[in-house]
Amino acid sequence: xxxxxxxxxxxxAQAPEVRNKNFDEVTxxxxxxxxxxxxxxxxxxxxxxxxxxxxxAVRIPEFIAKVAQGDFLAAYEIITSTNALPAVCGRVxxxxxxxxxxxxxxxxxxxxxIGRLERFVADYFMEYGTAASKRAEPNGIxxxxxGAGPAGLSxxxxxxxxxxxxxxxxxIHKAGGVLVYGxxxxxxxxxxxxxxxxxxxxxxxxxxTDMVIGRALSLDELGEMGYKAVFVGSGAxxxxxMGIEGEGLLGVYSANEFLTRIxxxxxxxDEYDTPIIRSKSVAVIxxxxxxxxxxxxxxxLGAERVYIVYRRGEEEIPARLEEIHHxxxxxxxxxxxxxxxxxxxxxxxxxxxxxCVKMRLGEPDxxxxxxxxxxxxxxxxxxVDSVIMAIGTSPNPxxxxxxxxxxxxxxxxxxxxxxxxxxxxxxxAGGDAVTGAATVILAMGAGKKAAESIANLLLPSPxxxxxxx
Amino acid sequence: xxxxxxxxxxxxxxxxxxxxxxxxxxxxxxGQFIILRLxxxxxxxxxxxxxxxxxxxxxxxxxxxxGRTTKMLAALDVGDDILDFVGPLGRPTxxxxxxxxxxxxGGVGCAIAYPQARxxxxxxxxxxxxxxxxxxxxxxxxxxMKAACDELLIATDDGSxxxxxxxxxxxxxLLEADSGYDLVIAIGPVPMMKAVCALTKEYAVxxxxxxxxxxxxxxxxxxxxxxHVGGELKFACVDGPDFDGHLVDFDELxxxxxxxxxxxxxxxxxxxxxxxxxxx
Ligand SMILES: Cc1cc2nc3c(=O)[nH]c(=O)nc-3n(C[C@H](O)[C@H](O)[C@H](O)COP(=O)(O)OP(=O)(O)OC[C@H]3O[C@@H](n4cnc5c(N)ncnc54)[C@H](O)[C@@H]3O)c2cc1C
Ligand SMILES: Cc1cc2nc3c(=O)[nH]c(=O)nc-3n(C[C@H](O)[C@H](O)[C@H](O)COP(=O)(O)OP(=O)(O)OC[C@H]3O[C@@H](n4cnc5c(N)ncnc54)[C@H](O)[C@@H]3O)c2cc1C
Ligand code: SF4
Ligand code: SF4
Ligand code: FES
Numbered sequence: 001x002x003x004x005x006x007x008x009x010x011x012x013a014q015a016p017e018v019r020n021k022n023f024d025e026v027t028x029x030x031x032x033x034x035x036x037x038x039x040x041x042x043x044x045x046x047x048x049x050x051x052x053x054x055x056x057a058v059r060i061p062e063f064i065a066k067v068a069q070g071d072f073l074a075a076y077e078i079i080t081s082t083n084a085l086p087a088v089c090g091r092v093x094x095x096x097x098x099x100x101x102x103x104x105x106x107x108x109x110x111x112x113x114i115g116r117l118e119r120f121v122a123d124y125f126m127e128y129g130t131a132a133s134k135r136a137e138p139n140g141i142x143x144x145x146x147g148a149g150p151a152g153l154s155x156x157x158x159x160x161x162x163x164x165x166x167x168x169x170x171x172i173h174k175a176g177g178v179l180v181y182g183x184x185x186x187x188x189x190x191x192x193x194x195x196x197x198x199x200x201x202x203x204x205x206x207x208x209t210d211m212v213i214g215r216a217l218s219l220d221e222l223g224e225m226g227y228k229a230v231f232v233g234s235g236a237x238x239x240x241x242m243g244i245e246g247e248g249l250l251g252v253y254s255a256n257e258f259l260t261r262i263x264x265x266x267x268x269x270d271e272y273d274t275p276i277i278r279s280k281s282v283a284v285i286x287x288x289x290x291x292x293x294x295x296x297x298x299x300x301l302g303a304e305r306v307y308i309v310y311r312r313g314e315e316e317i318p319a320r321l322e323e324i325h326h327x328x329x330x331x332x333x334x335x336x337x338x339x340x341x342x343x344x345x346x347x348x349x350x351x352x353x354x355x356c357v358k359m360r361l362g363e364p365d366x367x368x369x370x371x372x373x374x375x376x377x378x379x380x381x382x383x384v385d386s387v388i389m390a391i392g393t394s395p396n397p398x399x400x401x402x403x404x405x406x407x408x409x410x411x412x413x414x415x416x417x418x419x420x421x422x423x424x425x426x427x428x429a430g431g432d433a434v435t436g437a438a439t440v441i442l443a444m445g446a447g448k449k450a451a452e453s454i455a456n457l458l459l460p461s462p463x464x465x466x467x468x469x
Numbered sequence: 470x471x472x473x474x475x476x477x478x479x480x481x482x483x484x485x486x487x488x489x490x491x492x493x494x495x496x497x498x499x500g501q502f503i504i505l506r507l508x509x510x511x512x513x514x515x516x517x518x519x520x521x522x523x524x525x526x527x528x529x530x531x532x533x534x535x536g537r538t539t540k541m542l543a544a545l546d547v548g549d550d551i552l553d554f555v556g557p558l559g560r561p562t563x564x565x566x567x568x569x570x571x572x573x574x575g576g577v578g579c580a581i582a583y584p585q586a587r588x589x590x591x592x593x594x595x596x597x598x599x600x601x602x603x604x605x606x607x608x609x610x611x612x613x614m615k616a617a618c619d620e621l622l623i624a625t626d627d628g629s630x631x632x633x634x635x636x637x638x639x640x641x642x643l644l645e646a647d648s649g650y651d652l653v654i655a656i657g658p659v660p661m662m663k664a665v666c667a668l669t670k671e672y673a674v675x676x677x678x679x680x681x682x683x684x685x686x687x688x689x690x691x692x693x694x695x696x697h698v699g700g701e702l703k704f705a706c707v708d709g710p711d712f713d714g715h716l717v718d719f720d721e722l723x724x725x726x727x728x729x730x731x732x733x734x735x736x737x738x739x740x741x742x743x744x745x746x747x748x749x
Contacts, residue, residue, distance in 0.1 A: 171688040173506060173513075173553045181690075210555040212688055215501075216492050239692035241702055248721040250728050254692035260685055265512070273512045273537055275729040349724045396689040398707060 003040035006109030011116050013326075020299045020330040023185045023268055030120040032070070039067035042112045045104055050114060053102035055445040056083050060099060060114055067117055076125040079118060084157045084200075085150065085444060087126065087192045090119025092183060092289075093441050094320045126195060135204050139163035141458050144227040146213045146399065149177020150440045151233030151431025153200060155447030155454075160203040162455050167227075169211040174264065177235055178432075179440070181264035182256070184293050186300070187323075190263075214402040219427060229426045229454045232414060233447060236432035237396035241389055242285070246343025251277060251351035255286070255294040255390035262297050279386030281305045283354055285340055286390030287312065288437075292323040294388045295332045306332050307382070311339040311359050311372045337361070337372065341379065343387055354382045393437050403427075411436065420450035428454060471505075471554040474527055476547050479609040483533045483577050484543045485519070491526030493518070493556045499584040500562030500679065500711055503528065504687040506553035507541055514538045515684045515706075517581040518557060528556070531580030531609075536733050558687045559710045562677065564588055567652045569595045571643055572618070573636050573665055575657020576602060579610050581679055582656040587617035595619055599639045601661065605630035637664050644672045652677065655714060659723040666714035676714035680705050682722060683729075696722055 012028040013019070019026050030038065042064040050060045059078050066075035079086045093099075095115040103111035141164050145152045148170035156166045174180050179193045201207065211217065213234075222230055239254035241247050258276075261267040265274035282298040284291045287310035299306045308327065310317060313336050317324060328334070337359045344353040358378035361370040395412035407415045407423040413436055414429040416422050422429050430446025432438055475487035493503060502517045520529040534543045545551070562585055570589055574582035579600050590596045596618040602608050604627045615621045622639045623631030632639055636657075644650065653676040655665040662678045669676040682694040682705050689707035696703050699716035703709060 171555070172686055172690075173555075181686075210553050211492070212555060212558065215557055216496060235690070238689050238704055238707070241692075241695070243702070248697060248718070248725070250724060254695075257685065257691040257693040260691045260693075265685065266510075272510045275732045277728070396707070398689055 002043060003037055005041060008110045008113040008116070009034050009038040009041075011113070016326075016329040016331070019186065020296070021302075023300055025189050026186050026326055029123055030116055032072070032124070035067055035072070035117060035120045035124075036070055038113050038117060039064045041105060042068070043104060049102040049104060050099045050112070053097075053099040055098065055439075055441045056448065058083050058099070058118070063121065064112065064114070064117060067121060072121055072124045073129050075121045076129060079121060083118075083444070084154050084448075085196050085440075086118050087122035088150070088179060088188060088196060089441055089444075090115050090117075090122055091188050091192075092320075092439075094439060096321045098441070126192075131199055131202065135202075136161055136163040138165060138204075139459065141165065142167070142225075142227045143229045143231070143454060143458075144169060144222045144225075145231045145233065147171070147177060147233040147235055147431075147433070148175035148197075148207055148209075149233055149235050149431060149443060150179065151235075151433070151443035151447040152177070152231065153197065153447070154444040155231045155233060155428075155430070155451045156205045157200050157203060158448050158451035159454060160200070160205045162451070162459070164455075164458075166204070167206045167208060169213050169217070170207060170209045171212045172264070173209050175207050175209065177233075181260045182290070182293070184259065184263055184297055186296070187293065212398070214398040219399070219403045219406070219424070223426070228458050229428065231447070231450050231454065232399060232422070232427065232429040232433055233431045233443070234396060234399055234433045236393040236437040237412075238394055239389065240392045240394055242340065242391060244340060244342055246345055246351070247389075249343055249345040249351045250349050251279060251386040252343060253277075253386070253388045255284070255290045255388050256393075258294055258388050259290070259297065262301075268301060276301065277386060278302050279384075281384045282386040282388065283307045283309050283335075283340070283382060283384045284388045284390055285309050286392075287317040287319060288390065288392075289319045289323055290437075291388075291390035292319045292327050292332075294390050296323075296327055296330060298386070298388065299330055299332060303386075307335050307384070308332055309335045309338050309340060309354075309356065309382075311337065312369070313337055313361060316369060335382075339372070339374070340387070344381070351385055351387055352383070354384050354387060355379055356382060393432075395433065395436070399433075419453040419456075420446060421453060426457075470550040470552060473545055473547050473549050473551065475529075476545075479531065479580075480607040482535075482607070483531060483580070483609050485529060485531045485580075486542070486545075487522075487527045487529045488551060488554060489526055490528045490554050490556070493528050493554070494521045494523050494526045497521050497528065497557035498561035499564065499588045501557035501559050502687075502710065503530065503554055503556035504558060504684065505542075505551050505555070507538065507545075508552050511541070511552070512538050513553070513685055513687070515558070515681070515687060517679070519580045519584055528554075531577065533577040555687065558706055560708070562588075562654070562679075562711050564592065567592075567594050569650050570652040570654065571597045571599060571640065571650055573599045573640065573653065573655040573657070573661075574601070574614075575636060575655075575661040576607070577609070578657030578661070579614065582654060583610055583614055583617060585654055585656075586614065590617050590619070597622065597643060599624070599636045599643070601625070601636035601657065602630070603627065635664070636661065637668050640665060640668055644669070644674065648672070650674050653714075654678075659719050659726065662714060662717075663719040663723075666717070666719075670715050677711050678714035678717060679710045680712060680717065680722060681710070681726070683726060
């Protein structure tokens with residue numbers, strides 16, 4: 001008998017007033033009993049609608065059936081046959097827009113908690129499973145991957161599984177991309193990311209940190225070094241600012257800098273040297289995951305008031321539902337339909353306030369979203385001593401401008417075809433470098449796709465040996 | 470890990486170090502920098518490449534011990550390792566087509582200006598170097614600079630060596646005497662660069678400055694190194710570090726560079742992790 005509860009089995013979490021003062025993981029994950037109970041809510045639909053919502057086509061009903069039977073390790077095998085980083089995806093996928101949106105249980109009541117189950121299975125495996133790190137028979141062909149974010153790592157893993165000799169070049173001192181410098185510990189513990197990366201190393205993937213491609217080595221030099229193909233997964237790029245008065249004041253951060261100081265450079269831990277400003281009253285501009293993360297970090301650094309200032313309404317907020325919910329629980333105040341017009345400084349050059357204007361939603365724009373329009377005369381001032389800009393990124397010019405023949409679109413994103421091939425022969429690209437800031441799972445899907453294309457390019461097609469033309 | 474292969478104190482506070490980093494030595498050009506991290510707990514700090522030996526695979530940095538990281542670095546010795554050493558970063562200085570230049574260095578800025586003077590001189594340009602220091606006992610790289618230009622002029626704030634006064638005093642004389650300069654390069658403390666640019670603007674001589682905002686990644690990710698140049702937002706690690714000095718908002722740079730001063734003063738007073746007991 002399926003479990004016909006309309007609600008997802010709740011997942012235990014730290015209490016909001018406790019967790020908003022520490023960096024430990026917010027949600028604690030299911031116990032095996034909870035996982036089985038939740039798995040029993042799945043109706044095992046024959047046409048598998050949920051799978052269509054997953055960018056890497058995880059065989060959802062199959063793995064959930066194994067969970068329901070208590071065979072968690074078999075569930076793990078099923079998930080990892082298409083998704084290399086389940087512990088990460090189970091935590092950070094915007095499930096409500098992907099797999100869970102398509103789930104039939106969501107029509108009346110809440111969908112099956114696919115993400116939570118995926119996370120449970122991955123965590124269970126880490127605790128009790130043993131990695132069968134079968135190294136593939138080496139094929140002797142060298143491929144280079146630029147950037148150790150989700151796109152690059154998934155591409156590297158898939159290539160290594162096919163026997164390629166893969167080297168990942170990473171610009172900073174740690175592999176993981178946004179998973180290590182952007183997404184905070186309390187949402188994605190870094191030990192999990194490290195374990196996933198270790199398992200790639202066990203497959204034979206080499207990771208060279210401190211290597212900035214475009215400066216230390218050009219793409220053409222990689223070719224000269226014997227790499228037969230290159231995958232570019234260099235990520236989203238430089239933070240945008242609004243261009244309003246006062247952005248040069250002290251206490252104004254880009255979300256990337258603020259989060260990097262905290263996550264990568266561990267400014268919240270005493271034993272690290274990294275300095276950071278701890279403010280009393282912080283406004284975070286933007287409504288995406290980046291904004292939620294910055295706001296919740298600011299709160300954990302001891303701010304008394306933290307605001308999310310977003311120019312559209314609740315419906316339009318792009319962040320994951322769970323993050324918005326958690327942020328509210330933790331005491332973050334949402335100022336929606338509000339846009340900053342000017343940052344105000346004191347005589348020492350520090351931010352002391354922010355002038356805002358109220359907005360209303362006008363007609364839908366080209367993207368189909370209703371665009372915000374200023375309400376004349378609605379200006380007011382907020383008292384804040386820190387402002388964090390989380391309004392998006394523009395592509396990093398480094399690789400594009402140092403590589404001949406690599407074309408980008410008007411916005412600066414690399415142009416690729418369906419095979420993820422760029423305009424330069426032998427060079428593939430994917431992830432945020434191609435799409436602009438998107439999601440972990442899309443970046444991983446792109447890396448996978450590129451690995452397949454690279455294999456098609458460099459390996460004799462199966463069967464070609466038996467029937468030579 | 471990157472091994473320190475040479476270390477020399479240039480004065481009480483300024484140290485020269487060469488580090489084995491072949492992949493950087495192979496590629497680096499004047500004006501570019503590296504970012505280093507001493508150990509797991511350390512900050513990432515940028516330092517300009519002052520010289521390089523492509524054959525030996527070595528990169529030379531010259532740095533002033535001003536805070537925690539630079540003091541810990543100064544306490545390391547030949548044979549010790551630096552955990553992370555990334556580069557070359559930033560765009561090389563554009564030095565093509567320059568015939569007659571004045572290169573100005575202020576304090577440790579001389580170490581950064583020196584490779585540019587040398588490069589220009591070797592290309593056949595006429596180069597005057599103006600070097601400013603607080604006093605005689607901290608003059609650095611005098612012989613090296615002398616060999617890299619047609620004329621070296623030194624100024625000290627207290628008059629204990631060379632001309633009594635500031636680099637701008639000497640600069641004004643040079644610009645008065647000869648209107649043929651096509652480039653001034655100024656590298657040093659922000660107030661010095663600002664003063665130089667105010668002066669060269671009067672004489673309408675193109676002036677390049679090398680900016681030193683606080684950085685983290687140095688690859689164009691964090692946005693920490695942002696500066697305003699001609700009203701436009703620029704990122705020093707990918708768009709610079711060299712910019713047209715007549716367009717830079719120096720006041721903002723000066724202010725932003727001091728943002729952690731109070732915090733770092735506290736930190737700098739106990740530096741024991743790497744170096745054992747050190748006097749801060
Ligand atoms: C704060 C924050 C929160 C987010 N939250 C979520 C979430 O909850 N769910 C979700 O699905 N997505 C989230 N995202 C988006 C997601 O993280 C990204 O879409 C994803 O990481 C993109 O992966 P990528 O591999 O393309 O790039 P990145 O993760 O950016 O990795 C790129 C890597 O390339 C390296 N690199 C760049 N240039 C060079 C070079 N020249 N040479 C060598 N290496 C280079 C970089 O250092 C980096 O390590 C979030 C993003 C941020 C910033
Ligand atoms: C592209 C670039 C190239 C550089 N090249 C050199 C070089 O060749 N030699 C050299 O000695 N220094 C150089 N600097 C400056 C050097 O990076 C800083 O002195 C160093 O980061 C200080 O670190 P710290 O931990 O020792 O001091 P901190 O404790 O961080 O700071 C000590 C004091 O120095 C000030 N300070 C901090 N960061 C900077 C900075 N980036 N610039 C100026 N003052 C700062 C602080 O306000 C404080 O008063 C360069 C900076 C940049 C951005
Ligand atoms: S990878 Fe993401 S979208 Fe796919 S099933 Fe897992 S949580 Fe859902
Ligand atoms: S749609 Fe929902 S109920 Fe149906 S198989 Fe998928 S997860 Fe189970
Ligand atoms: S130092 Fe981070 S963008 Fe320049």
